[in-house]
Amino acid sequence: MSPRRPVTALAMWPGIEAQLFTAASWEALDRVADVVDRRPLDLATAPADLLGSVEVLVGGWGCAPLDGAVLDRLPRLGLLAYAAGSVRSTVTDALWARGVAVSSAAAANAVPVAEMTFAAVVMVAKDVFRLRDRYRAERGRSFVAGVGPAGDLGTRGLRVGVVGASRIGRLVLERLRTLDAEVAVSDPYLPAEEATSMGATPMDLDDLCAWAEVVTLHAPALDSTHHLLDARRLARMRDGAWLVNTARGSLVDTAALEAECGTGRLCAFIDTPDPEPLPPTSPLWDLPNVVLTPHIAGSEGREVARMGDLAVAEVARWAAGQPLDHPVVAADMDRIA
Template identity: 50%
Template sequence: MNAGVVDDVFPPAVRARLEEAADIQPPHVVTEFTSPVARAALAECEVLLTGWGCPRIDVATLDLTPRLRAVIHSAGTVKTFLTPAAYERGITVSSAASANAVPVAEFTLAAIILGAKRAFSLSHLFRTRRTHRTAADLDRHPWLGTRGITVGVVGASRIGRRVLQLLRTLDTEVLLYDPYVGEAEAQLLGATRTDLDTLVATSDVVTLHAPETPETRHLLDARRLGMMRPGALLVNTARGPLVDTEALTEHLVSGRLDAVLDVTQPEPLPHDHPLWELPNVFITPHMAGAQGNEVGRLGALAVDELARYARGVPLNHPVRLEDLERIA
């Protein structure tokens, strides 16, 4: 992993647990797999504890690791660096994506609450006009606040499931679209299962938690964005390509929709893009995931997994080969 993230991912208490669970091969932090020192460490290691900035673990790297039995990733996706060939060699894979889901879900809930309250556009108006709000400022919105609204969750991913859990604290109706979730499971998650067209057409808030795959590119295209209710709020803390940015821009510029966008396509948007200046759009710099003191949660999960591996018990957060194509 990148040497600069080690102390954040493994703060002192977590690092101490790591050193209890495993013998750490020198040089401890490896940022490449080509030098003689790195190759010597790979030749002896049984577990690779990886993180942000991990070099690609391809067939050539696997050939250097005859004793490797597990890859435990102290971050989210493993798809960016791990070849499926690892599974063919019987290597167990784990990820801290569940830990990263916690701050994303919290951010999403905050975005839904503040967006439903029209806090972003009203704050912009307040800063510009510098006088108190009027009844007309509130009345111009088709609805305001979370009570009684319908929230549509797209994707029962790790993050999506945690968002569904947090939504139980609100007085809302919750719809769910996920092709891999049946009606009974959706009910257990506190939602009503529906198709995507129905979800976008009947929800006051649409929040995206699907992975980026060829099938999900522009999942919200011009047609589906046009189906959304006037005054609806779109929250995207997943991936920018899930939404057709050009089509979304038209609806946001007209004021027909509101949006909270932690991700965009492209990312960031061009300097002169109209979304930067719109009062009904709140854009954040891809920060919903673990940041600052939240990052240690990922390292703690990874060390828990390493300790379970050392005890010879099943891991709690495995990444299975059959799931790779449909997860983030």
């Protein structure tokens, strides 16, 4: 018997679909589903008879929260295939109560974040950003040697501490294994033997902060992780160490970071500050030992289509009655990003 073809609609900011879906992914989706419109629907105003037939919603950035009122307009909804990372802004208790299956493309979005994090670790180990500034000022008239975090330039023997064995954290750990570096990881949910199998030494967070020359953050933004790196933990970090944050700004006490970086004792590579963007008066904008990037670690440009491909593959599995590869369940919500 052929797999059924579920009626499928898009729910996201208009225009995002052009980035998410290539010609090949549209063809793949059309093979397994009946798509009511290749343009995103407004779930609050779309015709009731149209929404009443929808069985699969491919969501994305800008998808409205699927609360009781919206779900009343989607009585046949069986799957939310979310073509973005965190489902927190879209999933509600009402969705779980109605037994709707949920899939997230967080695994696809994790790839560019891990890539940029790995690149940042290598770049700060070589002190690229400060040496660039000094070299520019010298106009090449003299050699401008520099020092990396708490010691010499380079990654050989570099102590890297990974905070959080999340999807992204695990990808970062995988990439760090290609370096001749010492790696530690801190995660309360990670068994010690699993950390060791990933090439990392398990450590308590306080000990990791004091040990590492580069600390990179990959924990979710939860009440329990708010200001995970507070003034006390930042003070434990080694003189000259780098903090890399491509996760969430709320993990770091910004005022404490400003104070530590302001003295020149710590360095920071921040893609996700708190607040975002930082106020124009923040000293982090102008410090030579701070690198700020505009929240670009996640999927951008050509990377976005990777999330669309994942969502389409999940629709195909669901339509064929197969288990989802990237399911999200209610029990996950207390600890995922």
